[in-house]
Structure formats: structure tokens, C-alpha cells
Amino acid sequence: MKTTIEASLNENYTYPVRDVLWGHIYMTEEQALLTESAPFMRLNRIMQLGPVYLVYPGATHTRASHSIGVYHIGRRLLQNLAERGASAWLTPEGVKSFLAACLLHDLGHFPYTHSLKELSLASHEALTGGIILKEPVKSLVAATGADPALTAAIVDKGISSLTGTGDELRFYRKLLSGALDPDKLDYLNRDARYCGVPYGAQDVDFILSRLNPDKENGASIDSRLIPNVESVLFSKYLMYRTVYWHRQVRAATSMVKKALINGLESGKLSGEDLYDLDDMSLFTLLGQKTGGSLVDSVREGRIFITAAEFSPEQVNSSAIQVIGNRAQIEEKVADALRESGFKINGEDIIIDIPEPVSFETGLYVTDEKRNFGSSSSAFKEETVNAFIKTLYTIRVFINQKYKENLKTFPQICSIIQRVMN
Numbered sequence: 001m002k003t004t005i006e007a008s009l010n011e012n013y014t015y016p017v018r019d020v021l022w023g024h025i026y027m028t029e030e031q032a033l034l035t036e037s038a039p040f041m042r043l044n045r046i047m048q049l050g051p052v053y054l055v056y057p058g059a060t061h062t063r064a065s066h067s068i069g070v071y072h073i074g075r076r077l078l079q080n081l082a083e084r085g086a087s088a089w090l091t092p093e094g095v096k097s098f099l100a101a102c103l104l105h106d107l108g109h110f111p112y113t114h115s116l117k118e119l120s121l122a123s124h125e126a127l128t129g130g131i132i133l134k135e136p137v138k139s140l141v142a143a144t145g146a147d148p149a150l151t152a153a154i155v156d157k158g159i160s161s162l163t164g165t166g167d168e169l170r171f172y173r174k175l176l177s178g179a180l181d182p183d184k185l186d187y188l189n190r191d192a193r194y195c196g197v198p199y200g201a202q203d204v205d206f207i208l209s210r211l212n213p214d215k216e217n218g219a220s221i222d223s224r225l226i227p228n229v230e231s232v233l234f235s236k237y238l239m240y241r242t243v244y245w246h247r248q249v250r251a252a253t254s255m256v257k258k259a260l261i262n263g264l265e266s267g268k269l270s271g272e273d274l275y276d277l278d279d280m281s282l283f284t285l286l287g288q289k290t291g292g293s294l295v296d297s298v299r300e301g302r303i304f305i306t307a308a309e310f311s312p313e314q315v316n317s318s319a320i321q322v323i324g325n326r327a328q329i330e331e332k333v334a335d336a337l338r339e340s341g342f343k344i345n346g347e348d349i350i351i352d353i354p355e356p357v358s359f360e361t362g363l364y365v366t367d368e369k370r371n372f373g374s375s376s377s378a379f380k381e382e383t384v385n386a387f388i389k390t391l392y393t394i395r396v397f398i399n400q401k402y403k404e405n406l407k408t409f410p411q412i413c414s415i416i417q418r419v420m421n
Contacts (some may be wrong), residue, residue, distance in 0.1 A: 045278035051252035069186035074102030086213035129156030174218025199238035304397035348399035
């Protein structure tokens with residue numbers, strides 16, 4: 001006879017969803033209704049990778065398909081951990097809350113995410129928590145057997161006051177956000193598949209079969225999983241280097257970001273205008289409020305080109321890190337270039353600073369009795385830091401209409417570097 005935990009993970013999952021990556025994914029009828037709600041339907045109109053399709057034309061998958069994939073891996077993960085002892089501290093309501101959190105974890109996500117990361121906006125986790133606690137999602141979550149408050153708190157770590165569920169809440173939070181979490185295991189595999197690159201593929205079956213439940217840390221590993229963690233870390237690095245932060249993707253993202261910053265600084269846009277948008281409504285809003293030249297160029301594929309690239313050590317990166325300084329520095333670069341004979345306007349120059357990126361390694365290796373960072377893995381802290389340093393390239397993009405001028409102006413890099421220092 002099945003325990004209540006086993007039943008909550010295995011009974012009544014009769015609603016099939018066909019997924020390119022994982023095949024048939026099964027939900028309960030009540031969970032499936034969540035995917036038909038208006039907040040979830042918005043995710044069907046947000047491409048998971050924003051402008052990556054400009055470089056990899058297949059990358060048109062959505063945040064909705066990714067979210068369903070995270071739910072699928074989250075359920076498989078919990079099934080395996082429950083069989084290995086996690087059922088001792090799980091509750092049926094908690095299990096359903098975790099599955100709802102997996103499915104809904106991106107409800108508050110912005111379109112063109114990297115365009116908005118530097119802006120003073122509420123985090124997508126906080127927005128997700130707020131959506132879960134409002135109708136219609138609140139009642140739909142409750143109908144699945146989940147607690148909406150616990151579901152919201154699993155996603156949004158800013159929610160902490162839940163009586164009696166502290167240990168279980170901490171366990172679910174660690175599972176949903178960690179080195180081998182369902183989010184990462186789906187997006188690395190899914191993004192690689194749709195981009196047509198080999199870097200992101202992970203052995204999910206083996207990973208799930210070797211994870212052990214840990215009440216405090218979500219899951220622990222033994223040394224046989226060290227190569228898989230290394231694969232995740234290196235895959236993430238390669239995906240950033242070749243896909244997520246490809247220079248053309250960064251250029252398109254920086255163009256949307258500049259349009260947003262111009263709109264916010266001029267008062268034509270407010271932060272509240274940017275919530276609850278999808279890809280199309282973001283472009284429509286920017287076109288209406290800011291004149292639309294930059295977003296029209298992105299939409300039509302007229303992407304700025306790279307004029308210069310620098311490591312953080314080559315320029316005064318502390319000054320250009322401040323988003324409010326960037327437009328002024330871009331104008332100074334334009335002034336210096338014009339003085340040297342390169343006729344260009346400040347609006348045709350964009351300085352692109354990558355946002356912080358992390359490589360999570362917070363796992364405990366049980367048979368070696370030490371954390372992953374000091375285990376027998378080749379991926380020590382200095383290795384991970386070297387990844388980040390290699391990725392962190394500061395670029396200056398210019399309007400592609402100056403492409404021919406750029407070919408005959410070799411001193412452009414030294415002029416830009418001088419101004420940025």
C-alpha cells in the first residue's frame with residue numbers, strides 16, 4: 001500500500017503534455033488548469049532566450065515550455081528523494097506546493113530578462129510570489145492540494161513567516177535553487193537542443209538516480225556524481241560563452257536596455273509599466289513611449305556591431321558599472337571620436353557591461369566528507385573564478401550604419417579606451 005507521500009507524487013497524474021525534450025509529461029487535471037491561467041499563458045508569449053534567435057534561429061522556445069520541463073524534473077527528483085528517506089519530513093501538501101512552485105517559478109519573469117537586470121525593479125521571484133498569492137492563481141494552486149503561501153515562499157525567499165513549515169520550506173528552496181536544481185537541468189538541456197549546440201546536454205537520469213536527500217541542504221552527492229556536477233558547471237560556462245553572451249546577443253540586449261533606460265530617465269516610462277509584459281507588448285510599449293528606433297532595429301535585425309572589447313582591467317570599470325553614468329560616457333566617447341574624424345552621435349554608441357553570473361557549487365560530497373569546492377573535483381574555487389573572469393567582457397557597440405567607417409578607422413579602440421579610463 002502506498003504511503004500518503006508516494007500517493008501525492010504518483011496518483012492521478014493522468015493529464016499528458018507532449019514535450020520536445022522529455023516526451024510525455026504527466027500532470028494532474030488540477031495542475032494542468034494552472035497552465036491555462038492567464039498569468040501562465042503569458043509565458044507562452046515570452047521567448048526563453050530573448051534575442052538569441054538572431055544567432056541561433058531555432059531558439060524560439062518559451063518560458064512556458066521551460067516551466068513545464070522544470071515541473072517534470074522536479075517531480076522526478078522528489079520521487080527519487082522520497083524513496084531514499086525524504087518522505088520522513090515531507091507532507092502531501094508540501095509535495096504539491098513544491099510541484100506548483102516548479103511549474104509557476106517564472107510567472108513574474110520579464111521579457112528580454114537581461115535587458116532589465118540592472119534596473120531598479122522588483123525581482124521576478126518577488127513578482128512570482130505576489131501572483132501566486134492573488135486570484136486566479138491562488139485558488140488554482142489550492143485546488144491542486146498545495147498551500148499557496150508555501151508555494152509562493154518556495155519561489156520568493158523574501159517570504160519567511162510560515163508557521164510550522166520552516167524545515168520543509170528550507171528543503172524545497174534548496175531543491176529548487178542549487179547546483180543540480182530542476183531549473184538548471186531543464187534549461188541547459190532545452191536551450192542546447194533548440195540552439196543546436198552540444199554543450200548543454202546533461203545525464204539527467206543518472207543525476208537523479210544518485211542524489212541523496214539532505215534535510216538541511218536539499219540534496220547531497222557522493223563522489224560518483226562529481227563528474228556530472230563538473231559537466232553542469234562547464235556546460236553553463238560554454239552556454240554563456242557561445243549562446244547567452246554571444247556578442248550579437250549582447251548587442252541586441254544592450255539596445256533594448258538602452259531604450260528602457262532612456263525611457264525611464266526621461267520619465268516617459270515608469271517601473272510599473274514594465275510588469276506583466278510579454279515580448280510583443282514590451283516592444284509595443286517602447287515603440288510608443290520612446291520613439292522606437294532602437295527596438296525597431298532589434299525587431300528588424302539591424303543589430304549594432306562591435307567597435308571595441310576590453311577586459312575589466314583595461315578600463316575604469318567602476319565608473320561604467322553605474323548605470324546612470326553610462327549615457328554620459330557614451331556621449332564623451334562620441335565627442336572624442338568626432339574630434340578624431342569619426343562622425344558619430346552618442347545615441348549610436350552603447351557600452352555593454354555583463355551582469356553578475358554565478359556558478360553554484362554548494363553541494364556536500366558524503367563519501368569524501370567535504371564540500372564540493374574542496375573535494376576531488378578539478379573545479380576548485382579558482383577554476384570557477386577563472387570561468388567568470390573569461391566571460392566578463394566589456395564591449396562597445398555602434399550602429400551598423402558605421403560599419404564601413406569602422407574598417408578604415410583602426411585607432412577607434414585606443415580612443416574609446418582612453419575615454420573610458
